[in-house]
Amino acid sequence: MLWRLGRDPEAREARLQAIFDDLRTLVAQSEGLARDLDGKLAAREERLQALLSEARAVTSGASAAARSEAPALRMASARDDALRAGELEPAATAARIEALADAGTAVDEIARRLGVAAAEVRLVIGLKAARAARRRVAASEARAHA
Secondary structure, three states: OHHHHHHOHHHHHHHHHHHHHHHHHHHHHHHHHHHHHHHHHHHHHHHHHHHHHHHHHHHHHHHHHHOOOOHHHHHHHHHHHHHHHOOHHHHHHHHHHHHHHHOOOOHHHHHHHHOOOHHHHHHHHHHHHHHHHHHHHHHHHHHHHO
16 A cells, blocks of 8 residues: 555655654553553452451451461351351451462463453452552652651
8 A cells, every 4th residue: 555655745745744643642642542451450449448448347346356266166256257247258368369469470380270251350459569669669769757
């Protein structure tokens, strides 16, 4: 197609300008999508953090109450309470994902072992990386202002 346009410099210039305009539009759209995705990931991270906090509260409350129970009943009771609350499993799964990822296990292997989607594994790993990045930025800002 460009060889045809090579004969007509004005048509070629107009076509190239149209291509550049289309590319600028695509870049702007992709930046907007990236911002939307970043916002959604931040909201998801906040939700997961809230679930982790609630799960820790459930497990610490279950641990305090279970100290007076027999050891066999203690384990069953804490797990049953957490399952009824519906909050321990996501937190425990996220913790297991992070531990396996820290050990260098592949995403697909983590997903297979834990019975979760690979996308969920990538999300948890990404959220952990985002938390670490935010901590690094906050630490560098604190050093800059100190």
